[in-house]
Amino acid sequence: MNGIHDMGGMHGFGRIPRPPDEPVFHAPWERRAFGLALALEALGLWSEDAFRSAIERIPPVEYLRQPYYERWVVAVVDLLQRSGAVTAAELEGGRPVRPAGTTPAAVPPGRVPALVASRAGSRRDVVVAPRFRTGQSVRARNLHPSGHTRLPRYARGRLGTVERDHGVWILPDTNAEGRGENPQHVYSVRFAARELWGPAGSARDAVYVDLWEDHLEPA
Amino acid sequence: MPSDPTLRVKALESLLVEKGLVDRATVDALIDTYEHRVGPRNGARVVARAWADPEYRRRLLADADRAIAELGYGGMQGEHMVVVENTPRVHNLVVCTLCSCYPWPVLGLPPVWYKSAAYRSRAVIDPRGVLREFGVDLPDDVEVRVWDSTAEVRYLVLPERPARTEEWTEQQLAAIVTRDSMVGVARSPAPAGGRSA
Numbered sequence: 001m002n003g004i005h006d007m008g009g010m011h012g013f014g015r016i017p018r019p020p021d022e023p024v025f026h027a028p029w030e031r032r033a034f035g036l037a038l039a040l041e042a043l044g045l046w047s048e049d050a051f052r053s054a055i056e057r058i059p060p061v062e063y064l065r066q067p068y069y070e071r072w073v074v075a076v077v078d079l080l081q082r083s084g085a086v087t088a089a090e091l092e093g094g095r096p097v098r099p100a101g102t103t104p105a106a107v108p109p110g111r112v113p114a115l116v117a118s119r120a121g122s123r124r125d126v127v128v129a130p131r132f133r134t135g136q137s138v139r140a141r142n143l144h145p146s147g148h149t150r151l152p153r154y155a156r157g158r159l160g161t162v163e164r165d166h167g168v169w170i171l172p173d174t175n176a177e178g179r180g181e182n183p184q185h186v187y188s189v190r191f192a193a194r195e196l197w198g199p200a201g202s203a204r205d206a207v208y209v210d211l212w213e214d215h216l217e218p219a
Numbered sequence: 220m221p222s223d224p225t226l227r228v229k230a231l232e233s234l235l236v237e238k239g240l241v242d243r244a245t246v247d248a249l250i251d252t253y254e255h256r257v258g259p260r261n262g263a264r265v266v267a268r269a270w271a272d273p274e275y276r277r278r279l280l281a282d283a284d285r286a287i288a289e290l291g292y293g294g295m296q297g298e299h300m301v302v303v304e305n306t307p308r309v310h311n312l313v314v315c316t317l318c319s320c321y322p323w324p325v326l327g328l329p330p331v332w333y334k335s336a337a338y339r340s341r342a343v344i345d346p347r348g349v350l351r352e353f354g355v356d357l358p359d360d361v362e363v364r365v366w367d368s369t370a371e372v373r374y375l376v377l378p379e380r381p382a383r384t385e386e387w388t389e390q391q392l393a394a395i396v397t398r399d400s401m402v403g404v405a406r407s408p409a410p411a412g413g414r415s416a
Contacts, residue, residue, distance in 0.1 A: 008316030008367065010340040016352055018332045024254045026331075029228040031254070034328075035246035036232055043240065052318060068319070068334050070224050073231065077220070085240060091220055094230050096238045106236075109244035116252050119284075121298030122371055150369045152316055154343060166299065166372055186370045188301075193363075197344050205363040207343050210370030 001146050002153060004060035009154040009197070026067075033069040037076050042107045042115055045083040048122070049176035053148035054078045122170040124183040130213075132187060136162045137219035140189070140211060148176035151215040155207075158195050159219055163208060164188040171212050184213040258327035259398035261292050262375060265325055266401065267393035269302075270380040280304055283375070287325060297324035297373050303366060304377040305407070310361050311376045312350070312403035314342035315368040322373035326398060333402065343367060353404040376400065379407040 007013075025031045041051060054075035055063075063071065080086040085103045090096055107115070132138055142157040143149065150172055164187065171182035188208050193201030221227045235241040265287055269276040279286040283302040287293055293300075300322055303311040315321065316339050321329040332338050341349050346363045350356070357363065366374045378400040384392060399405035 005317055007336055007340040008314075008342075009344040010336075013335070013337040013340050016332045016337045016341070016349065017335050022330050024258075024328055025250075027225070029225045031250045032228045032232055032246065033224075034253070035249040036228070036235065036241060038249045039241050039245045040235070055318065064336065067224070068331075073224065073228060077231065086234065086238065090234060090238070091231075094220070094234055096234065098238075103238060103240055106239055106242040107245050108242055109248045112245060112248040112252065115295065116249075116257070117294040119293055119298045123299060150317065152367065152369060154316075164301075166301075166370065169371060186372070188372070200344065202347065202359075202363065204359070204361075205346060205365070207365045207367060209367045210372050212370070 001056055001148065002144055003056045004063045005056045006153050008152045025069075030067075030069040033073050033076075037072045038115075039107055040076055040080070042111070043085075043104045045085055045104065046079045047175055049148060049170070049172040050079060050178075051075055052172070053176040054082075056148060122172075122175075124168050124170060124181070126168055126183055128168050128184060130165055130185045132162050132165075132185070132213070132216060132218070134162050134165060138162055138187075138189060138216045139219045140191075140209075141215055141217050143215070145173065147173070149173045149215075151211060152209065154196055155189075155191060155209050155211070158191050160189040160191040160195070160209070162187045163190045166210065169212070171214055173212070173214065182214070186210055186212050187216070189216070253323070253328050257323060259325075259396075259401065260393070261290075261327075262322070262325035262398070262401045263393045263396035264290055264389075265292070265302075265375070266377060266396045267389045269377055270384075270392050271389040276377070279377070292324045294324050296320070297322045299371060300325070300373045300375060302375045302377050303364065305379050305403075307379070308361060309364060310350075310355075310357055310403065310406070311364050311366060311374075312342060312346050313366045313368065313374045313376060314339060316340070316343055317367075317369060320368035320371075320373060322375050325375055326401060330398070350404065353399065355404070355406050376403040378405075381407050 055071050140155040166186040168183045169186045174182045193205040269279050283300040319334040346365050395408045
């Protein structure tokens with residue numbers, strides 16, 4: 001979606017905030033929000049792609065106002081309701097209405113080390129013939145889907161070169177919306193800064209964007 | 220639910236625990252892992268090993284997952300990692316314009332600046348301006364490569380080994396590798412006695 005999250009190339013956000021001696025978490029609630037989101041995602045009620053999509057659905061004004069982990073809380077509350085694990089009435093009242101046992105059982109603490117070390121990810125060990133090869137010129141398609149996509153606005157319609165084939169991965173654009181995994185090759189595509197930004201870009205520099213086959217067409 | 224984040228998260232956690240969806244000890248363990256156990260010291264060990272051992276450096280650049288796993292690192296938010304090497308001619312900078320993707324197993328959780336709208340918006344269109352803000356003024360003949368982590372690939376920058384560290388042990392080298400240099404907003408750290416960029 002053409003949301004506020006797709007920030008690459010925007011102007012006006014000013015200097016980069018760099019607090020000295022920054023802690024990992026800035027408040028106790030951030031700690032809990034982080035741990036809760038991870039513990040919930042491990043239940044398998046939603047994918048990480050769906051989680052990102054939920055963050056992207058936060059209206060732009062709120063997105064910019066909310067601290068980072070508050071967005072996580074908003075997304076989790078959204079997904080809990082969408083998945084049916086928690087009802088609006090339960091969130092409102094703060095107490096369970098439906099009997100326990102109708103939702104998946106909590107992930108036990110003993111599973112945390114395995115969870116943290118998991119290399120499962122969203123790579124798929126399937127053989128799919130690549131549509132593009134390293135060194136090939138490609139154009140990022142001019143797509144504007146209203147749902148989740150990993151094709152940033154600044155790259156759309158731009159000409160690049162395939163630099164590396166990352167193998168076969170789930171397509172988040174469909175997976176986030178429950179429209180299937182669509183495993184396909186992901187490529188690192190090099191875009192010259194001038195191609196993306198015109199004369200504002202340096203003649204020497206480049207941006208590498210990881211894109212799926214569905215995002216690309218032969219140039 | 221209350222709008223104040225503290226009260227809101229507290230209420231949410233209580234509800235989820237009561238519903239049996241979450242175990243508080245699991246939340247505690249996840250927090251402890253990323254607050255105390257996984258952080259940029261992991262990445263610093265990877266970089267130091269690559270500086271000290273040319274054969275390891277070769278393996279790291281060819282297959283980062285396997286080479287990083289040799290040191291015992293890998294996992295969530297780093298299922299597939301790629302290491303990009305700085306040279307006198309090339310400087311690499313990592314960003315996630317769409318959210319906050321970052322190689323957790325080697326760097327831990329991202330700092331505020333990495334997640335900020337200012338960094339996410341500017342890193343791709345004005346990387347040299349961003350670098351100047353971090354105190355790095357690159358000559359025109361150095362190529363800047365910006366890596367936008369739009370997929371599940373996580374990037375780690377291998378900074379240049381500082382001069383006059385030939386006699387250093389791997390442990391000494393690891394001690395001077397900064398988080399910022401592994402994201403690419405700092406160049407190679409200066410050896411002890413100098414200023415760390």
